[in-house]
Amino acid sequence: MAERVARVEVFSITIPRETPYLGALREGERINDHGYIVRKGNRTVYPTVDRTVVVRIETANGAVGWGETYGIVAPGAAMAIIDDLLGPFVVGRDPRDVGVIHDDLYDLMRVRGYTGGFYLDALAAIDIALWDLCGKLSGLPLVKLLGGQKHEHLPAYISGLPKPTRAERAEFAAEWQARGFDSFKFAAPVADDGNVAEIRTLRERLGPQARIACDMHWVHTGEEAVAAIRAMEPHDLWFAEAPVKPEDLDGLAHVASKVSTPVAAGEEWRTVYDLVPRAARRACAIVQPEMGHKGVTEFMRIGLYAQAHHLRVIPHATIGIGLFLAASLHASSALAAVECHEFQHSIFEPNRRLLQGDMDCSAGFYRLPSGPGLGVEPSKEALKLLKRL
Numbered sequence: 001m002a003e004r005v006a007r008v009e010v011f012s013i014t015i016p017r018e019t020p021y022l023g024a025l026r027e028g029e030r031i032n033d034h035g036y037i038v039r040k041g042n043r044t045v046y047p048t049v050d051r052t053v054v055v056r057i058e059t060a061n062g063a064v065g066w067g068e069t070y071g072i073v074a075p076g077a078a079m080a081i082i083d084d085l086l087g088p089f090v091v092g093r094d095p096r097d098v099g100v101i102h103d104d105l106y107d108l109m110r111v112r113g114y115t116g117g118f119y120l121d122a123l124a125a126i127d128i129a130l131w132d133l134c135g136k137l138s139g140l141p142l143v144k145l146l147g148g149q150k151h152e153h154l155p156a157y158i159s160g161l162p163k164p165t166r167a168e169r170a171e172f173a174a175e176w177q178a179r180g181f182d183s184f185k186f187a188a189p190v191a192d193d194g195n196v197a198e199i200r201t202l203r204e205r206l207g208p209q210a211r212i213a214c215d216m217h218w219v220h221t222g223e224e225a226v227a228a229i230r231a232m233e234p235h236d237l238w239f240a241e242a243p244v245k246p247e248d249l250d251g252l253a254h255v256a257s258k259v260s261t262p263v264a265a266g267e268e269w270r271t272v273y274d275l276v277p278r279a280a281r282r283a284c285a286i287v288q289p290e291m292g293h294k295g296v297t298e299f300m301r302i303g304l305y306a307q308a309h310h311l312r313v314i315p316h317a318t319i320g321i322g323l324f325l326a327a328s329l330h331a332s333s334a335l336a337a338v339e340c341h342e343f344q345h346s347i348f349e350p351n352r353r354l355l356q357g358d359m360d361c362s363a364g365f366y367r368l369p370s371g372p373g374l375g376v377e378p379s380k381e382a383l384k385l386l387k388r389l
Contacts (some may be wrong), residue, residue, distance in 0.1 A: 002094050003137060006060040008087035008126070011386035012075045013321060015050040015351060022046065022190050023162040036073070041189020042217035045073055050347060052320030053078050054378065054386065055125040059095060063136055066377055067129030068323035069121045070292045079389045081122035090126060096137065098130040102297040106271075120270035120293065127295030128327045128374075135373030142330035142373055146300060151333045154366040156343035157183035157211070159317070166193050170205040176345070180363030183211040183340060185241070189219070195228060199235045211238040213264070218242045222251035229259045239264045239286055239314075253283040262286050267316040270294060272301040279309045288342075290316040291328035299331045307337040314340045319347035321354040321382055326374040329359065329366055341366060354382035 022039060029037050035048050053071035058064050069078055086105055093101055105123050106115075114120075135142045143149045158176045161169035161184070173184050184202065191198035195214055202212050214232060216225065225243035232240075241264040244251035256263040264286035269275060270293055278284055287306040289299045299315075306313050315332050319325050325348070332338040343361050352359075357376030359369035369375030378386075 003059045003061060003063065003096065005057055005090050005093050005095055007058050008082065008090050009056045009388075010079045010082040010087065010125070011054045011056070011388055012071050012079060013052050013054060013354070013382060013385045013387070015354070015385070017048070017050055017350065019162060020046060020048045021346070022160065022187055024164055026190070026192070039189050042219050044217070047072050050320075050351060051075055053121075053125060054321070054323065055082060055129045057090065057095065057126070057129040057133060059133065063133055065095065065129040065131070065133030065136065065373065066323050067125040067127065067132065068292065068320050069125035070318065071320070072318075074118075076389060077118040078122040078125070081119055082126065083389055086122055086126055090130075095130045095133040098127065098134055099297055101130060102127050102295065115273070116270045124291070124293060124295035124298070124324070127297050128291070128324055131296040131327065132373035139372050141368075141371065141375055142296070142327065143333045143368065146296070146331055146334035149333050149368070150336050151338065154329060154333055154338070154368070155183065155340045155364060156181065156361050156366050157185055157213070157340050159185045159342045159344050160346055161186055162346055166191070166198060166201050169198070170201045173202055174205050177206055177210065181343075182209060182364060183213075183238070185213040185215055185342070187215045187217065189217050196231050196235075199232050199237065203235045208236070212236070213238040213241060215241040216243045218245050220244055222248065222254040225251070225255045226258045229255065229261050233259070233261055237261045241265070241288065242267065249277060249281065249283060252278065253281040256283050256285065262312070264288050264314065266290070266302070268293065269302070271298050272305050275302050275305055279305065279311065284311070286312045286314050288314055288316040290318065291324040291331065292318055292320065296327055296331055299328070300334070303331065303335040303337060307335060311337065312339055313337040315342060317342040317344055319344045319351060321351055321378065322348065322359065322376060323355070323374060323378070326357070326359055326369050326376045329368050330374065333368055354379050354385075
C-alpha cells in the first residue's frame with residue numbers, strides 16, 4: 001500500500017540571544033516594539049532573537065518528516081501560507097513524489113506573480129520535509145537520494161565576526177584559526193573603520209594563507225562596488241558577496257567584468273530561474289544557494305545548472321535550529337561544484353541543543369549527519385518550544 005500524507009503541521013520557534021545578529025547595536029540603531037532593528041549599514045531589518053518556522057509532515061502509517069524555512073521576520077506569513085494553502089494540497093499525496101509535488105505547488109500561484117518571497121520560503125519547508133520522509137521511507141540518507149556523496153569532507157568558512165572593535169574581530173578570527181579554520185567572511189555593514197581597514201587587519205593577523213571574503217550586503221551601485229572591491233584586492237580578497245542590489249542584474253554583470261575578485265551572489269534567489277539570466281551574463285563566478293529559501297529540489301536544480309555552466313558553488317547558510325542546514329549539507333555533498341560551505345557559528349553553536357543527531361562543524365570541516373533522511377530531528381527541548389499560528 002502506498003504511503004500517503006495524512007497531515008501537515010507548521011510551527012514557529014523563538015530562541016532568545018544575548019547579542020543581536022551582526023553584533024551590538026550601532027549608533028542610531030534601536031529596537032522597535034516588535035523586537036526588530038534596522039541595520040544602518042545595509043538598511044535591512046533583523047530580529048533581536050533567533051526565530052524559525054518548522055514543518056512536520058506525517059503519513060497515514062506514522063512516518064514523520066521535518067522541514068524548516070526562514071522565520072526571522074514576520075514568521076506568521078510563511079506559516080499562514082503553509083497552513084491555509086500549501087499544506088492541504090499535500091495531504092493525500094505520496095511523499096515519494098516530492099519533485100512532482102514541488103512543481104504542482106509552485107504552479108498554484110506562479111501566474112499571480114508569487115515566484116519568490118514568503119510563498120517560496122513556505123514551499124521550501126514542505127519540500128525539505130518531504131525529502132526527509134523519502135529518506136526515512138527508503139532507509140537512506142538524503143545525500144544518497146540526490147545521487148551519492150561526492151564530498152567526504154565539506155570545508156566550512158567562518159561567517160561573521162561579532163565583536164565591537166576591529167582588533168577584537170581580528171583576534172576572534174584568529175581564535176577560530178587556531179581551531180583549524182582557514183576561511184573567513186566579514187560583514188561590511190559592521191566594519192566600522194571601512195572595508196579596507198578591516199581586511200588589512202584580518203590579513204595581518206591571520207597571515208597569507210587564510211582566505212578572507214567580504215559580504216557587501218547589496219548596498220552599492222555597480223561603480224561603487226567596483227571601486228570598493230578594487231580597494232580590497234591588494235589584501236587578497238577571496239570573494240566579494242552581494243556587491244549590488246539583488247534586482248540590479250546589469251550592475252552585477254558590470255562588477256563581475258571589472259574586477260579580478262570572484263563575485264558571489266544567490267542567497268536571496270528562490271529558483272533556478274533566478275540563476276539563468278545571471279549565468280548567461282557571467283554576472284557571478286560563485287553561486288550561493290540558501291536552502292531555507294529554496295528547499296532541496298530547487299537547491300539541486302540551481303547547483304546542477306551552476307555546475308553545467310562551470311560556476312563554483314559556496315552555499316549560504318542561515319541556521320534556524322539546523323534542519324535546513326542539514327538538508328544543505330546533504331545537497332552540497334552531492335554536488336561536485338561545491339567547494340566550501342558557510343558556517344554561521346554564532347547561531348549553530350548556541351542552538352545545536354535543539355537538534356538530535358551527529359551533525360557537527362569542527363577543525364574546518366562539516367560532518368554530514370548520519371541516519372536516514374536529514375539525519376537530524378528536533379530535540380525534546382525544541383519540541384517544547386514549538387508554537388502554532
